[in-house]
Amino acid sequence: MTGLLDFWNQSLPQLLTGFTLSLQVTGLSLALGIPLGLVLALTLQSASRWLRWPSLVMVEIGRGASILVLLQFVYFGLPSAGLTLSSFASAVAAFCWCTAAYTSEIIRAGLQSVHHGQSEAGEVLGLDPAEILRFVILPQGLPVCVPTLLGFSILMLQASSLAFVVALPELMSKAQLIGSNTFRYMPLFALTAILYAAVCIPATIVVGRLERRLSRHI
Amino acid sequence: MIEVSGLVKDFGAHRVLDGIDLSVQRGEVIAMIGPSGSGKSTCLRCLNLLEAPSAGLLRVGDVTIDASRPVTRRQRLGFRRPLGMVFQSFNLFPHMTVLRNVSLAQERVLKRSRREADEISRQLLDRVGLGAKADQHPSRCSGGQQQRIAIARALALDPEVMLFDEPTSALDPELGLEVLNVMQELAAGGMTMIVVTHEMHFAESVSDRVLIMADGRIIEQGPSAEVMRNPQTERAQRFLSAVMNR
Numbered sequence: 001m002t003g004l005l006d007f008w009n010q011s012l013p014q015l016l017t018g019f020t021l022s023l024q025v026t027g028l029s030l031a032l033g034i035p036l037g038l039v040l041a042l043t044l045q046s047a048s049r050w051l052r053w054p055s056l057v058m059v060e061i062g063r064g065a066s067i068l069v070l071l072q073f074v075y076f077g078l079p080s081a082g083l084t085l086s087s088f089a090s091a092v093a094a095f096c097w098c099t100a101a102y103t104s105e106i107i108r109a110g111l112q113s114v115h116h117g118q119s120e121a122g123e124v125l126g127l128d129p130a131e132i133l134r135f136v137i138l139p140q141g142l143p144v145c146v147p148t149l150l151g152f153s154i155l156m157l158q159a160s161s162l163a164f165v166v167a168l169p170e171l172m173s174k175a176q177l178i179g180s181n182t183f184r185y186m187p188l189f190a191l192t193a194i195l196y197a198a199v200c201i202p203a204t205i206v207v208g209r210l211e212r213r214l215s216r217h218i
Numbered sequence: 219m220i221e222v223s224g225l226v227k228d229f230g231a232h233r234v235l236d237g238i239d240l241s242v243q244r245g246e247v248i249a250m251i252g253p254s255g256s257g258k259s260t261c262l263r264c265l266n267l268l269e270a271p272s273a274g275l276l277r278v279g280d281v282t283i284d285a286s287r288p289v290t291r292r293q294r295l296g297f298r299r300p301l302g303m304v305f306q307s308f309n310l311f312p313h314m315t316v317l318r319n320v321s322l323a324q325e326r327v328l329k330r331s332r333r334e335a336d337e338i339s340r341q342l343l344d345r346v347g348l349g350a351k352a353d354q355h356p357s358r359c360s361g362g363q364q365q366r367i368a369i370a371r372a373l374a375l376d377p378e379v380m381l382f383d384e385p386t387s388a389l390d391p392e393l394g395l396e397v398l399n400v401m402q403e404l405a406a407g408g409m410t411m412i413v414v415t416h417e418m419h420f421a422e423s424v425s426d427r428v429l430i431m432a433d434g435r436i437i438e439q440g441p442s443a444e445v446m447r448n449p450q451t452e453r454a455q456r457f458l459s460a461v462m463n464r
Binding site: 115117118120121123124125126127128131135136139140 | 266268291295298299301302303305307309310311312313322323326327371372375
């Protein structure tokens with residue numbers, strides 16, 4: 001038992017630096033990806049096909065291709081097109097793409113949940129489409145999306161472990177590294193799992209509370 | 219004030235409005251009655267372009283819309299500017315206070331300052347008897363109160379014509395009465411109004427003219443009491459006897 005705790009104690013600092021990086025990649029991807037998802041949600045409903053088609057391609061590739069493919073495409077593929085990104089930048093770019101694609105659907109559903117009469121009311125009051133969006137639709141539609149977006153964010157934190165394939169020294173890579181030196185995989189991955197769970201389980205509880213709170217007024 | 223000629227509206231193969239001709243004088247109060255599905259609401263919604271008419275000419279004030287030509291956003295805005303609209307389901311903005319509901323469009327559309335807009339809003343809310351509700355959210359108000367707020371919100375833009383789409387149909391009779399009283403005061407104040415309604419008493423006693431619609435046409439129209447008491451066509455007689463003798 002003490003042997004296990006000693007081993008955990010030794011590995012923890014390294015795992016924590018990896019986990020910090022995991023949180024940074026996830027946080028940055030969400031911070032860039034969710035606003036982009038909002039933009040895509042809007043352009044997908046646009047009347048102009050010059051906006052709609054490129055958005056559709058972005059979303060369908062982001063949702064259709066696996067994250068592993070996106071990651072390796074950005075990291076290994078783009079350099080042959082003359083664009084070389086660090087492993088951190090590649091991971092953020094790929095996760096951001098994936099986030100934007102998935103959240104665009106979540107946000108679109110949220111905005112469509114706002115009753116049609118609301119935009120009609122804005123229209124007959126003489127508000128223009130941008131004003132209707134800003135003052136009427138977004139303030140009502142976005143709160144609806146929040147629990148689903150948080151749930152998605154938890155999944156993205158877990159998916160950030162995939163960034164080890166582009167040599168990003170995040171939590172999973174660190175665990176692999178320690179494991180290949182010590183061969184004590186079992187206790188090592190147990191600790192890794194505990195670290196992910198330490199963030200994800202409380203977050204899930206928050207999401208549950210939030211969902212109940214938001215549905216109270218409906 | 220309003221001139222409609224040859225208004226047609228098709229939903230796919232289904233013709234909902236089949237050649238509506240209508241002219242409304244300034245200050246006139248018109249009640250549109252008729253069985254469900256007769257096209258009353260669609261007619262009203264075409265009048266402010268919430269539904270795009272399939273054919274016909276619409277004129278409000280000096281802006282004319284020709285359904286056979288594409289309508290620009292600017293034309294649509296200009297056309298709607300003198301029209302106020304009240305919906306059956308109120309459609310207040312639930313995330314704003316009552317005061318913001320009434321003030322928002324004044325600030326955005328009429329470019330009034332917030333202070334000026336709020337002042338006008340409070341006056342209007344007082345006028346519909348809801349000055350005390352200004353700082354609450356609509357969900358804290360009864361249906362009748364919400365509909366009166368919706369009327370105040372429409373009046374805040376200084377409309378020349380008010381369109382009402384079954385304003386009391388979602389309300390129980392007692393709450394509906396509060397709304398009808400406000401509408402009656404508006405009518406007495408000289409507002410031009412077109413009211414789609416199932417309130418026969420309102421149609422008979424408040425409006426100047428009654429239109430009876432059936433199957434997408436106006437089948438009968440004239441001075442209220444005359445049409446209501448002595449309808450000429452068989453279809454109108456059938457409808458009125460169904461709603462009056464219950």
